[in-house]
Amino acid sequence: MGNFGWSVVLIIHGLIAVFLVGALLHQAASVCWPNTSKSQNFVAAFRGVNSMRYTNTIIILFITVFIFGSFIYPFYRVNVRIPLERIHFQRVVGTFELKEHFLAIAFGMLPAYWYFWRQPLSDAMRRARTGVTAVIAFAVLYAFIAGHILNNARGFGS
């Protein structure tokens, strides 16, 4: 696959990641900071979603993004990381290293995430559900930002 093909895959990876970040932030906001008021402003609406409906979609999106990312990863390792190391962009390389480790841990958390969100929701597991969702949301948000930074350092057209 040529550079154009890799760019297309990277863009698809990024677009699916946008959906995942959006869905996870909605769900995390709704459980960490529930909307208890009748207010209908933007922030309240953002928090006021029916978070249960997001679970399966988030798992499917996570695995899809993970597969796309895994597919791109060897190209990154040979054609991006090595040049970045040559010009001593260690922090950028480290930012990506952290991304891969955070996502691996978040990937392993998916079974617990599914368990805590399955119907009917258990009140006894509310805090665990909130915590697991928040940690996965943190990992995905970090990964999204790290990917963006990396693309700025040596991405499309470089």
Add this chain to the structure above:
Amino acid sequence: MNIARLFPVFSVVFAVFYVLEVKVMEYGINLAAITYQPRFVVWQFGAQSPLNGGPAMYWWGWIITAAVVAIIATVIAGFVPETVRAKFWPGLTWAIPLACMATVAFVIRGFFI
């Protein structure tokens, strides 16, 4: 018994063992189940050295190893009585992976300082 009740065990053991794998790399111990040689598009079983100076990728191997260990731990946890398992705080399911993320950030701090 509902096997889904054991999923939190899988997640916690996976996170701990994954970080352990990253940490022991510092001591030359590589527990990756598979290695990928991206320059040569070659998959190999176990942890292998880079071919002809090219980079070797262990990430998938670490994930597979951590998953296998986590599955074994989950099966073992299935034999632990429910009364004992119930004594563990459910919050460990997020607290331990979060601590693992902090640990891995510390382990690879050399990139940032």
